[in-house]
Amino acid sequence: METRQASAALGVKEPPALEGRITVRVGGMSCASCANRIERGLNKLDGVKAANVNLAIEKATVVYDPSKTGVNDFVKVITDLGYRVETEKVELKITGMSCASCANRIENGLTKAPGVTRAVVNLATEKATVEFDPETISVDALIKTVEDIGYGAFKAEGAADREKQEREREARRQVFLFVFSAVLTLPLVATMVGEAMGVHMGDLLMSKIFQFVLGTLVQAVAGYQFYRGAYKALKNGSANMDVLVALGTTAAYLYSVAYTFFAEGGTYYETSAALLTLIILGKMLEAIAKGRTSEAIKKLMGLQPKTARVVRDGVEQDIPVEEVVVGDLIAVRPGEKIPVDGIVRQGHSAVDESMLTGESIPVEKSAGDEVIGATINKNGALRFEATKVGKDTALAQIIRLVEEAQGSKAPIQRVADQVSGWFVPGVVLVAVITFVGWYLATRNFTQALINFTAVLVIACPCALGLATPTAIMVGTGKGAENGILIKGGEHLEKAHQVNAIVLDKTGTITKGEPEVTDLLPASGTDEKELLRLAAIAEVDSEHPLGMAIVQRARDEGYNIGHPDSFEAIPGHGVRAVIEGKQVLLGNQKLMREAGIEPGEIAAQVELLETQGKTAMTLAVDGRIAGVVAVADTVKEHSAEAVAALKKLGIDVIMITGDNRRTAEAIARQVGIEHVLAEVLPQDKASEVEKLRAQGRVVAMVGDGINDAPALATSDLGIAIGTGTDVAMEAADVTLMRGDLRGIAESIRLSKRTIRKIQQNLFWALIYNTLGIPLAAFGLLSPIIAGTAMAFSSVSVVSNSLLLKRFDPKKA
Numbered sequence: 001m002e003t004r005q006a007s008a009a010l011g012v013k014e015p016p017a018l019e020g021r022i023t024v025r026v027g028g029m030s031c032a033s034c035a036n037r038i039e040r041g042l043n044k045l046d047g048v049k050a051a052n053v054n055l056a057i058e059k060a061t062v063v064y065d066p067s068k069t070g071v072n073d074f075v076k077v078i079t080d081l082g083y084r085v086e087t088e089k090v091e092l093k094i095t096g097m098s099c100a101s102c103a104n105r106i107e108n109g110l111t112k113a114p115g116v117t118r119a120v121v122n123l124a125t126e127k128a129t130v131e132f133d134p135e136t137i138s139v140d141a142l143i144k145t146v147e148d149i150g151y152g153a154f155k156a157e158g159a160a161d162r163e164k165q166e167r168e169r170e171a172r173r174q175v176f177l178f179v180f181s182a183v184l185t186l187p188l189v190a191t192m193v194g195e196a197m198g199v200h201m202g203d204l205l206m207s208k209i210f211q212f213v214l215g216t217l218v219q220a221v222a223g224y225q226f227y228r229g230a231y232k233a234l235k236n237g238s239a240n241m242d243v244l245v246a247l248g249t250t251a252a253y254l255y256s257v258a259y260t261f262f263a264e265g266g267t268y269y270e271t272s273a274a275l276l277t278l279i280i281l282g283k284m285l286e287a288i289a290k291g292r293t294s295e296a297i298k299k300l301m302g303l304q305p306k307t308a309r310v311v312r313d314g315v316e317q318d319i320p321v322e323e324v325v326v327g328d329l330i331a332v333r334p335g336e337k338i339p340v341d342g343i344v345r346q347g348h349s350a351v352d353e354s355m356l357t358g359e360s361i362p363v364e365k366s367a368g369d370e371v372i373g374a375t376i377n378k379n380g381a382l383r384f385e386a387t388k389v390g391k392d393t394a395l396a397q398i399i400r401l402v403e404e405a406q407g408s409k410a411p412i413q414r415v416a417d418q419v420s421g422w423f424v425p426g427v428v429l430v431a432v433i434t435f436v437g438w439y440l441a442t443r444n445f446t447q448a449l450i451n452f453t454a455v456l457v458i459a460c461p462c463a464l465g466l467a468t469p470t471a472i473m474v475g476t477g478k479g480a481e482n483g484i485l486i487k488g489g490e491h492l493e494k495a496h497q498v499n500a501i502v503l504d505k506t507g508t509i510t511k512g513e514p515e516v517t518d519l520l521p522a523s524g525t526d527e528k529e530l531l532r533l534a535a536i537a538e539v540d541s542e543h544p545l546g547m548a549i550v551q552r553a554r555d556e557g558y559n560i561g562h563p564d565s566f567e568a569i570p571g572h573g574v575r576a577v578i579e580g581k582q583v584l585l586g587n588q589k590l591m592r593e594a595g596i597e598p599g600e601i602a603a604q605v606e607l608l609e610t611q612g613k614t615a616m617t618l619a620v621d622g623r624i625a626g627v628v629a630v631a632d633t634v635k636e637h638s639a640e641a642v643a644a645l646k647k648l649g650i651d652v653i654m655i656t657g658d659n660r661r662t663a664e665a666i667a668r669q670v671g672i673e674h675v676l677a678e679v680l681p682q683d684k685a686s687e688v689e690k691l692r693a694q695g696r697v698v699a700m701v702g703d704g705i706n707d708a709p710a711l712a713t714s715d716l717g718i719a720i721g722t723g724t725d726v727a728m729e730a731a732d733v734t735l736m737r738g739d740l741r742g743i744a745e746s747i748r749l750s751k752r753t754i755r756k757i758q759q760n761l762f763w764a765l766i767y768n769t770l771g772i773p774l775a776a777f778g779l780l781s782p783i784i785a786g787t788a789m790a791f792s793s794v795s796v797v798s799n800s801l802l803l804k805r806f807d808p809k810k811a
Contacts, residue, residue: 019049020066022115023059023135025086026078030229030283031055031241032465033424034083041077045069056469058086071115071136082232087117090139092128094121095152109149113137128153140322140390174284181222181277184214188270208260208267215269219253222276243424247431248456249275252782255449265446275457275786285794300399300480303355303374308339311383328386332377340373341388349380356398356483356736401487401734402480410468410489412757419464419765427459427772434776450782454775458785459768463792467760470800475753482808483736484746491732494716495750497697501645501743502676502688502710504702505656505663506544508720508740509670510632512703514545516552517613518629520604530626532558534618537576537585540566545614545630546574571657571680573616584619585628587659589678591617601627612665614658632666639670641740646671648747651696655679655687655710684710701743718743745808752806760796767792 029035035053038060042051047068053060062074075085094106103121106128110119115136121128130142139155146153191205204210226249229242249272256267307318311329321339324330329345332338338351350362353375362378365371371384373393390396431452438448472489479486486492506512521530535553538546539560553560563576563583572593573586584594588605591598596619598605604627608615613631617624645652653674656663663677676687684702688710691698700707700714711717711731719731720738735742771788774780780788 023061027086028083055465087131088134092153178280181218185273185277192270211269218273244456248453278786305337305339332382341393342384342386344384347382350378352376410493431455451778453782454785458771458775463764463796471756474803485734496754498699500651500696501699502653507703514548514630514632517631521626525625609661642671644744685713688713749808
């Protein structure tokens with residue numbers, strides 16, 4: 001008989017230690033060494049358990065002990081290191097203030113709230129302007145803070161989306177700097193080209209003073225951002241890309257200044273100016289490409305409806321979706337989006353859930369069925385009761401999962417992090433050695449300086465830093481679009497290594513909706529009495545097989561009472577006292593342990609089990625009363641999914657609490673050769689552990705509470721999205737469709753993403769490994785080196801974006 005859930009069998013765990021987790025947006029990073037420096041600074045704080053900084057999405061995620069540290073400490077560390085924490089700004093309309101002390105009280109209360117970086121309350125306008133970290137505190141929580149102090153507050157219109165504004169402002173700034181520097185650099189480059197071709201470009205363009213003015217403007221205006229970044233990095237005892245750019249361009253610029261005012265000789269203003277122009281062009285293109293990597297999140301956020309039509313006091317009224325509360329009755333007309341999660345109370349319709357699950361066929365909904373916010377009501381009118389709103393909705397949780405996944409680091413990134421940590425100091429050392437070597441060998445200061453500059457500007461730690469996170473972002477986003485939620489980069493990486501998959505039977509391979517197929521009474525009992533006693537014995541059970549028996553009895557009009565006593569026996573059946581009689585209902589193992597011989601029904605049980613049915617024997621006061629057979633239907637695409645996994649070279653194993661004959665009958669239907677039968681709930685995890693001990697990388701797929709330990713034990717836990725929240729919490733990957741084909745899709749996606757990461761790392765390492773020696777040996781001019789540096793990061797991000805074309809459904 002299939003495994004029964006029993007909390008006692010799972011054991012009682014100690015409560016987890018107090019732990020907080022926040023994610024903040026960080027501005028001002030230019031390369032991987034910036035991210036590493038912030039990460040090291042955060043990890044040094046007392047109470048910080050782990051800190052990850054992702055350069056690609058410009059976010060820092062910190063796991064910490066709230067009793068020792070908090071968001072204000074993290075903000076201080078980041079700003080002290082020379083970076084900034086990006087915040088959002090909101091205006092709240094305040095009611096109930098009467099004097100300045102009211103304003104001060106509210107201001108102090110808001111300032112002390114976690115995640116608030118600045119709060120200003122204006123008594124005259126009756127408004128509070130609050131800058132806050134949206135990852136830590138919400139607008140609703142800010143309003144509640146004001147209300148707790150004793151005043152009223154609501155969101156004022158026109159609240160600024162600071163993140164969008166910051167991105168747009170930064171893009172405009174880089175475009176301006178590029179155009180500014182390009183216009184001033186063009187005459188300098190034209191002069192250089194003309195001189196090389198023997199063409200006189202005119203006295204003005206050839207004038208060193210004129211070239212000095214143009215070069216100085218470019219160096220001062222376009223180069224300021226690099227000087228500022230370099231200063232902050234050096235002040236904190238580290239180095240980054242800004243240091244390399246500032247050093248290289250300043251060397252060429254100062255050399256030119258010296259030969260303009262203090263000595264006779266050629267100048268290289270065009271070199272420093274062109275380098276800055278090309279690098280700014282690269283940063284501009286990189287910012288555009290990086291913005292595209294987060295399109296999946298933007299698309300998910302765009303699914304959220306803005307308003308809901310609630311029924312209050314019998315009247316329909318449209319309100320902002322933020323104002324919907326649990327218990328509200330919501331009306332949805334054909335073609336409209338369902339605003340929040342809930343349960344249908346009236347109406348019948350088909351709902352398109354493809355935007356969340358990837359399943360194109362609309363799902364029929366009627367009274368009692370669950371609906372998910374952001375899905376589309378197709379053809380009927382529905383009224384449903386809101387059960388989850390705000391951050392608790394399925395869409396909000398999916399967005400949170402994808403954001404956390406995109407903010408996580410894959411193990412493969414550690415190599416790049418270690419390399420980039422020493423990269424810049426190493427490059428500076430190589431550049432110095434290059435300068436000294438060339439000068440000693442040739443006594444040509446100009447040639448030594450040119451090669452020194454080329455080494456500094458060819459090196460690009462950015463490509464290394466972006467290689468992994470950009471691919472992880474696009475990969476996890478692509479997964480979300482196809483109904484595959486991957487919790488982190490480490491799980492995406494682990495999926496491509498899986499070589500054995502354990503599938504739970506009930507609810508995973510099968511639909512988990514069993515029905516009674518046979519009622520075989522023993523002599524002295526009739527079918528009605530057999531069904532009645534079995535239903536009373538199982539009425540308090542939560543097991544799907546027991547619920548199927550109860551449902552059959554109710555369908556036939558039985559008035560089912562409750563037993564005098566009830567006990568679930570995990571993996572065996574149930575024991576109950578009904579009308580003073582001792583009743584056992586379960587598998588043959590339960591009967592044997594009770595000392596009850598099967599007698600004449602043994603052959604019938606065996607026949608039923610070979611047909612893939614679960615045969616449960618009913619015994620009353622130690623005597624066999626009959627057999628109740630229940631069968632679960634295999635999911636439509638289970639056999640196809642198993643075949644796809646085998647094609648990927650993965651061993652497929654089915655695990656179940658059913659007896660071996662029943663289990664093997666189901667396994668044959670879907671093409672599985674390896675079966676682990678008669679496994680108790682508490683033993684599922686140990687069976688997974690045994691497979692891992694054989695050296696296999698094991699993925700466990702399940703949907704129930706009793707699958708959670710096995711999901712956690714496996715190398716990769718995969719939960720079916722139609723299952724319980726407990727299983728989804730324990731899993732590393734969640735399949736929103738409840739379709740097993742998603743397993744092969746997630747593994748294909750993992751393999752393609754890891755291939756992209758490997759390509760990115762290869763080209764980033766090869767680029768630097770070949771580029772630096774070529775520059776050191778004088779085989780690259782600084783301008784060519786600068787061009788290569790400017791486009792190395794763009795090429796890595798663009799390669800990651802090619803993942804958007806990948807369809808994981810296609811083998």
